Amino acid sequence: MGWRGILGCEYGIVQAPLGPDISGPELAAAVSNAGGLGLLRAPDWEAPDHVRELIRKTRSLTDKPFGIGVVLAFPHEENLKVILDEKVDVLQLYWGECTKELVKEAHQVGVKVVPQVGSFEEARRAVNVGVDAIIVQGREAGGHIIGQDALITLVPRVVDLVGEKDIPVIAAGGIVDGRGYVAALALGATGVCIGTRFLATEESNAHPLYKRKLVEYDQTEYTDIFGRARWPGAPHRVLKTPFFNDWRSLPPNENEVNQPIIGRSTVHGVEKQIHRFTGTVPNSTTTGDIESMAMYAGQGVGLIKQILPAGEVLRRLVEGAQLIIQRQCDAT
Template identity: 60%
Template sequence: MGFLGAEHAILQAPLGPDLSCPELVAAVSNAGGMGFLRAPDQDRPEVVKQLIQRTRELTERPFGIGVILHFPHEENIKAALEEKVSALWVFWGEFPEEKVDECHKAGVKVVHQVGSVEEAVKAGQAGVDAIIVQGVEAGGHVRSKIGLLVLLPAVVDALQGYNIPIIAAGGIVDARGYVAALALGAQGVCLGTRFVATHESIAHPLYKRKIVEAKVSDTEYTDLYGRSRWRAPHRVIQTTSHELWKDELPADGTEVGQPIIGHTTIYDRDEEVPMFSGKVPNSSTTGDVENMVMYAGNGVGLIHEIVSAASVVKALVEGAQVIIQQQLGRMMDSSSSREGRPTMV
C-alpha cells in the first residue's frame, strides 16, 4: 500500500468539531484516500472510542483521528491508541519524541500538521511518520502566516535527509492544486473545505451552499470567532452577516455574554451557539445559521457543486494523471522541436 497504508496520499482533514463524521471518513478511506475523524475539544475518551468503532463498521481501510493539542487531549489520545487507529493527527502544539514513541509502541503512526519551517524541523526530529504543511490559504484555524507556494518548498529543503513524507494543505481543492503541490516537493495533499462540501459531511446545508456559491475573494483571515476558547487566526467565508459584524467586537472581547443565536448537537451534547461562537453549523443546528461561523479556505471559488467524497478522491487522482501526462507530452514536443532547429552561430 501507499501512504500510511492508504492507496493514495490524499488526506481528508479532521474537520471540527464533528463535521468529519464516520460516514465521511469511511467514504474517503474506501475510495483509496485517508479519512480523519476529529476528537472532541475536551477529554472524552468514550466519544473517541465510539467514533472509531463506528468508522470500523463502515470501512476496513486505514483511517485516523485528529487531536488539537491546544485543548485537553491526553485521555483522547490514550483512547485512540487503545483502539489502535491507523494514524494520530496532531496540530497546534508540541508533540515531542517520547509522545511519538508512545504512539509507535501502540502501532499507531503520527501525522503532525505544522505552519512553519521551525515546527516542521521539530516534528522531524521527534520522528513523526508524516508532516502536513499548512499554508495561510487554509480554512479554519491557521497556524501559518506564509503562503504554501513559499512555505512548502522551504520545509522540503529543511527536511532533506529525514525521509519523512510531506503533505501540502491550504487552498487545494482539485487536481491542479494536487499537481502543483507535487511540483513543490510534496508527496501528497490534504483537503478540508472540499470535503465539507460533500454529501457525506454533516455540515449544515446552508454552510455547504455558501461554499459552492463563494468566489475566490470571498474568504477572510480574521480572529473574530471563538475568542473565549483560543485566540487564534482563522479563515472564514465572508457572509453578509460577517461583513456586518466583523468590526463590532472589541479587540479584547469574546463571545461570552453575546446573544444566543441558535442551538446545536455536537457529538451527543446539546449546546447553545452564542453570536461570534467558533461552533460551525452542522446538520443538527437550528436558529440564525447565517450568522454563524463558516470556516473555508481560499479554494472555495474553485468548488462549484456538492459531490460524493469518493468522487473528490477519484477526480484528484485521475485529474492529476491527465495533467502530468499532458505536461510530459508538451515537454517531449518542445524538446523535439528544439532538436530539429538549425543552430544559431
C-alpha cells in the same frame, strides 16, 4: 507518480479532520474506501467513550486505514489513551507540542503520528521527534491557521529540511482540484491534505446551508472575530458572508462571552448553545440563525461548484492530476 499512496493508502490524499465533528465516521470512511486517508476529529474535551465509539463506527464502515485528529490546545489525555488503545492507523496532531515521548508511545502500538505545522521551525521540531509525516499548512487554508507563510514558500523549505528522510510532506491550504494537487507535487510535496472541498460533500456532517454557501460564495477572509474567548490567539479563515461583512471590525475587547444565543447544536453527543461569535460551525443538527454562524473555508472555495460524494471528489482529484501530468509528459 506523485499521486500514489502515503501512510498506507492508495493515493496521496488526506481528508482534513474537520472540526468540531464535521468529519465523522461517514466522511472518513468514504474517503478511506476511495483510496485516501479519512480523518475523524476528536472532541475538544475529554470524552474517551465517545472517541472509542467514533473509531469503532468508522471501522464498521471501512477496512482501510483511517485516522483521527486531536487539537493539543484542549484537554486530550484520556482521548489519546483510547486512540492508542484502539490502535488507530494515524494520529494527527495540531496546535500544540508533538513530543518525542508521545511519538514513542504511539509507535509502540503501531500508530503513525502526523503533526500539522505552519512554520519551518515547527517542521524542524517535528522531524527531530521522529514523526511519520508532516502536514504543512499554508495561510490559504480554511479554519484555524497556525502560521503566516504561503504554501509556495513553506512547502519547498520543509521538503529540503526533510531531505532523504522517509517523512512524507503533505501540503494543506486552498487545494480543491487536480491543478492544486499537481502544484503541490511541483513544490516537492508527496501528498495533499484537503478540508474545504470535503466539507462540501454528501457525507460531511456540515449543515446543508453551510454546504450551499461553500458553493455560493467565492471569497474568504483571514480574521479573529470568532471564538476569541474559547481559543484566544487562534486566527481563522472564513467565508465572507453578509454577517461577517457586518461584523468584521469587531472591537478587539469583545468576544462571544455575554453575546446573545443565536442557535443550538448537538456536538459529539453534547447539547450546546451557540452564542454570536462562537467559533463552532453549524453541523447537521444545528438550529437557529445559521447564516450568522462561523463558516470556515479556504481560499480555493471559489472553485467548488457542487456538492458531491466524497469518493467522487477523490476520483476527480486523482484523475485530474494524472491528466495534467500525462499532458506535460506528452508535451516533452
